[in-house]
Amino acid sequence: MSRKVKDQLCNMLIWLSAAFSVGILVLVVGFIFSKGWSKISLDFLFNDYESKTQYVTLESDQAYQAPASLSESALFSENLGVALELKEDHYEIVWMDKESPLKEATNNADEKVKISKGDCVQQIKVSGKSLKLDKKTDQEEIVKALNENNTLVMKVMSVGGGIFPMIVSTLLLVLVALLFSAPIGILAAIYLVEYAKPGKLVNVIRFATEILAGIPSVVYGLFGMLMFVNTLNLGMSILAGGLTLTILLLPTMMRTTEEALKVVPMSYREASYGLGANKIQTLSKVVLPSAIPGILVGVILSIGRIIGESAALLFTIGTFAKLPVNPESGNFSLLETGTSLTVRAYIEVKESGNVEMAAAIGIIILIVVFTLNLFSRLIAKKFSKANN
Amino acid sequence: MKPKFSVSDLNLFYGNFQALHQINIEIPSNQVTALIGPSGCGKSTFLRTLNRMNDLVDTAKITGNIQLDGENIYSDIDVMKLRTRVGMVFQKPNPFPMSIYDNIAYGPRCQGVKDKQRLNQIVEDSLRGAALWDEVKDRLNKSAMGLSGGQQQRLCIARAIAMEPEVILMDEPTSALDPIATKKVEELMEQLKKKYTIVIVTHSMQQAARISDKTAFFLMGELIEFDDTNKVFTNPQDKRTEDYITGRFG
Numbered sequence: 001m002s003r004k005v006k007d008q009l010c011n012m013l014i015w016l017s018a019a020f021s022v023g024i025l026v027l028v029v030g031f032i033f034s035k036g037w038s039k040i041s042l043d044f045l046f047n048d049y050e051s052k053t054q055y056v057t058l059e060s061d062q063a064y065q066a067p068a069s070l071s072e073s074a075l076f077s078e079n080l081g082v083a084l085e086l087k088e089d090h091y092e093i094v095w096m097d098k099e100s101p102l103k104e105a106t107n108n109a110d111e112k113v114k115i116s117k118g119d120c121v122q123q124i125k126v127s128g129k130s131l132k133l134d135k136k137t138d139q140e141e142i143v144k145a146l147n148e149n150n151t152l153v154m155k156v157m158s159v160g161g162g163i164f165p166m167i168v169s170t171l172l173l174v175l176v177a178l179l180f181s182a183p184i185g186i187l188a189a190i191y192l193v194e195y196a197k198p199g200k201l202v203n204v205i206r207f208a209t210e211i212l213a214g215i216p217s218v219v220y221g222l223f224g225m226l227m228f229v230n231t232l233n234l235g236m237s238i239l240a241g242g243l244t245l246t247i248l249l250l251p252t253m254m255r256t257t258e259e260a261l262k263v264v265p266m267s268y269r270e271a272s273y274g275l276g277a278n279k280i281q282t283l284s285k286v287v288l289p290s291a292i293p294g295i296l297v298g299v300i301l302s303i304g305r306i307i308g309e310s311a312a313l314l315f316t317i318g319t320f321a322k323l324p325v326n327p328e329s330g331n332f333s334l335l336e337t338g339t340s341l342t343v344r345a346y347i348e349v350k351e352s353g354n355v356e357m358a359a360a361i362g363i364i365i366l367i368v369v370f371t372l373n374l375f376s377r378l379i380a381k382k383f384s385k386a387n388n
Numbered sequence: 389m390k391p392k393f394s395v396s397d398l399n400l401f402y403g404n405f406q407a408l409h410q411i412n413i414e415i416p417s418n419q420v421t422a423l424i425g426p427s428g429c430g431k432s433t434f435l436r437t438l439n440r441m442n443d444l445v446d447t448a449k450i451t452g453n454i455q456l457d458g459e460n461i462y463s464d465i466d467v468m469k470l471r472t473r474v475g476m477v478f479q480k481p482n483p484f485p486m487s488i489y490d491n492i493a494y495g496p497r498c499q500g501v502k503d504k505q506r507l508n509q510i511v512e513d514s515l516r517g518a519a520l521w522d523e524v525k526d527r528l529n530k531s532a533m534g535l536s537g538g539q540q541q542r543l544c545i546a547r548a549i550a551m552e553p554e555v556i557l558m559d560e561p562t563s564a565l566d567p568i569a570t571k572k573v574e575e576l577m578e579q580l581k582k583k584y585t586i587v588i589v590t591h592s593m594q595q596a597a598r599i600s601d602k603t604a605f606f607l608m609g610e611l612i613e614f615d616d617t618n619k620v621f622t623n624p625q626d627k628r629t630e631d632y633i634t635g636r637f638g
Contacts, residue, residue: 197446267482271544273444275495275551276472285494286484 029366036359043118044360047162049321053122053155056105056113060150064097075139077146084121084133084142091121091133091142105154111330115156123155163361165323169238169338172324173317174306176242176334177249182299184246185253192254193261194283213251218311220248225315238324239334241317248312249302256301260294261287293383300376304369310342319347341365390457392417392555392585393438398452400433400442407433409609411452415602417554420577420586422600422617424593426632430609431589435557438587439474440467456555472499475548479560481540483532483547488515488524491532491543495551510550518546519576538569545576549584556580558588562595574599593633597621605629 064081074085074094081097094117096102102115124131124145131137131145146152196202224244234240264287272282318337321344326333339347342365345358391414400408408430415421423431433442440461442448454461461470472495483491492511493501501507511528515521520542524535532543541561548556558577562570577586577599590596596603597617604614605626613620613629624630631637 265482267478267480268484270441270444270476270478271482271484271547272494272498274439274441274471274476274478275498275547276468276470277495277498278468281498285498290485 032359032362032366035356036361036363039356039360040363043159044162045167045364046164047159048323049160049162049165051157051160053157054107054113055125055153055155056102056107056115057151057153058101058105060101062099064100067095070095075143075146077143079147079150082146086135086139089135093117093119093121105156113156115158118159120157120159121154122157125153125155126151161357163321163341163344163364165321166339166341166344166361167364169317169324170307170340172238172332172334172338173242173245173313173340174303176239177245177306178299178302180243180246181249181253181302185250186257186295188250189254189257189261190283190288193258194279194287209251209254212247213255216311217248217309218314220244221312221315223247224312229316234335236316236318236337237335238317238338241313241340242334244312244316245306245309248309249305252305253298253302256298257291257295260291260298263294264290293379297376297380297383300372300379304372307340307365307368307372308342310340310346313340313343314346317343319343321347390417391415392457393587394455396453398434398437398450398454400430400437401447401449402445403447407609408437411611413604413611413614415585415587417585418581418583419601420581420588420599421602421604422596423587423589423604423606424591424596424632425606425612426637427591429606431604431606432559433609434606435559435587435589438555438557439471439476441476443467472551473553474555474557475551475553477541477544477548477556477558477561480564481537481544483535483540483543485531485533487529488532488535488543489528492547492550495547499551514546514550515543517549517580518542519572519579520546536569538565538572541565541569541573542576545573545580549580553584555585555587558586560589560591563591570595593621605632607632 058080060079063078066076066078066083070076070083071085071094074083075091076083080102081100082093082102083095084091085094086092093102093115096115096117105113105115107113121133123133124142126145126149129145131141133142192202192205196205221244224240224247228234228240228243229236232240234243268286268290269282272286277285317339319339320337321339322337324332324334324336324338326336341361345361345365348354348357348361393413393415395411395413395415398408398411399406411434423435425431436442437450437454438461442450450462456465456470456473459465465473484494486494489511492514493507496507496510501510512521512525515524520539523539524543532540535543541564545556545561562573565573574595577588580586581601588596588600600617602614603617603620605612605620605624605628607628613624613626615625620629621633624633
């Protein structure tokens with residue numbers, strides 16, 4: 001009897017623990033999705049973070065047809081092929097012709113400006129007059145101003161609130177970090193497994209990598225700041241962040257590659273040597289091809305790690321939600337500061353209490369990491385099938 | 389007849405453990421030499437010294453002299469070159485996870501043969517030589533892992549002959565095969581000995597009696613007896629050999 005009770009108690013404890021952990025997981029994911037889901041849209045992914053107001057010059061050379069689907073309250077300009085609609089207290093672009101002059105708009109500095117649906121028109125300057133657009137403005141006057149002349153200037157505010165800059169920065173980080181950590185980690189693992197004679201040195205290296213893998217990432221962040229940002233003078237930049245992540249990833253990369261190399265049967269190597277192949281041939285033609293799926297799984301999991309990392313980046317890439325673009329030349333540059341998705345999520349909550357934004361970023365990260373994990377599992381499965 | 393291999397005063401150590409003691413043997417060419425003995429007696433270890441496979445074991449240390457056609461294999465011949473002259477077939481069939489064609493072409497390619505026509509010829513000749521051609525000629529580009537165990541082992545033999553070696557070492561080549569596949573491999577050996585010197589390690593005394601011309605009996609790292617197979621099995625000189633082949637131990 002007492003044994004039965006003990007058994008049941010144990011079972012209950014085990015069951016409860018399992019249920020608890022699953023419950024917590026569901027709770028966290030559920031919370032993030034409920035907070036952030038409403039924000040997720042294509043605009044959220046592809047819009048700039050900051051809203052930007054600028055004056056654009058438009059030149060019209062033809063008349064445009066209004067679309068049939070246009071709502072009655074929208075104001076249509078034949079001159080520009082564009083429809084505006086009053087939303088609360090501002091006029092928003094709700095429709096644009098494919099060949100509308102707005103697609104060719106330029107700002108004061110004669111640079112091309114991308115105007116898209118949802119952008120907000122605040123002011124129109126035409127024939128020396130200026131017309132401010134808000135809910136008090138007479139609608140007929142607006143239409144008249146829009147169609148009055150072939151050349152006009154518009155004050156346009158683009159919508160912000162998107163995470164496009166962070167997505168670009170994160171992708172660049174992945175690129176930089178993998179570019180350095182994958183070859184170094186893989187070659188180091190090859191040395192350990194295939195070349196190094198078992199002994200003190202190898203043990204020391206293994207021990208060191210294990211320790212490295214256990215160091216909290218904020219310590220790597222501090223090191224990265226001192227080493228790359230200050231000493232090497234890279235400044236807060238994608239490159240500094242990428243290099244910091246490289247160090248952070250090295251142990252994992254080495255470990256996964258080592259495991260992948262170790263499961264390549266010794267008999268493959270023996271067969272290769274037995275046929276008069278040398279070490280490099282054996283490695284490149286037999287061992288590495290067999291280990292590649294395992295190595296790939298390591299690389300994919302590393303990508304997940306990069307995307308999820310925040311502490312190591314906080315001090316090394318910076319927190320500005322901007323594209324890593326050189327302001328003068330307008331080109332992408334690894335020496336520019338930017339910020340990753342996770343760091344931005346942290347800053348959003350810390351600086352403006354914007355939990356929705358952070359949660360929305362969280363959703364994006366969750367989806368990406370989930371996909372990556374799925375992908376790595378698929379590869380691992382295929383690999384184990386091929387080996388049997 | 390001049391011996392293919394002549395081994396004198398060979399000692400082999402794994403760390404502090406001495407696996408081979410003072411081996412002296414002369415292996416004749418174009419014959420099948422069988423190495424028999426109980427597990428752990430050093431016969432496989434001895435076989436692997438003949439193409440220096442023991443070099444892969446970090447702790448292995450060797451003293452003594454092994455000559456292949458009068459050349460010392462540890463000093464006169466480059467190890468890669470040696471292994472092209474002395475091919476090896478292992479206990480478990482170990483084809484590479486590549487196509488049948490690539491498996492056979494692997495060795496020649498490593499030696500720098502690139503000519504497609506020549507590779508095709510080598511692949512066909514080797515597969516014919518291993519009596520496998522008719523079974524696989526229609527699926528040369530399929531993975532070798534899809535072959536049966538016996539076919540895989542013959543593929544490994546074909547892969548060894550692709551290097552046109554002088555000697556083929558076989559380490560219990562049929563122990564992982566069923567009787568029918570074993571028979572095929574044994575028939576193959578009969579064919580091969582016309583062209584190659586064969587040294588085979590086997591657990592099966594029947595196999596040794598069936599296929600070999602010479603038999604060497606190893607015990608505890610020592611070569612106890614080496615003579616014509618007939619003589620070893622019918623009239624052994626050493627009491628221990630007799631005990632072993634009559635099944636009193638081992």
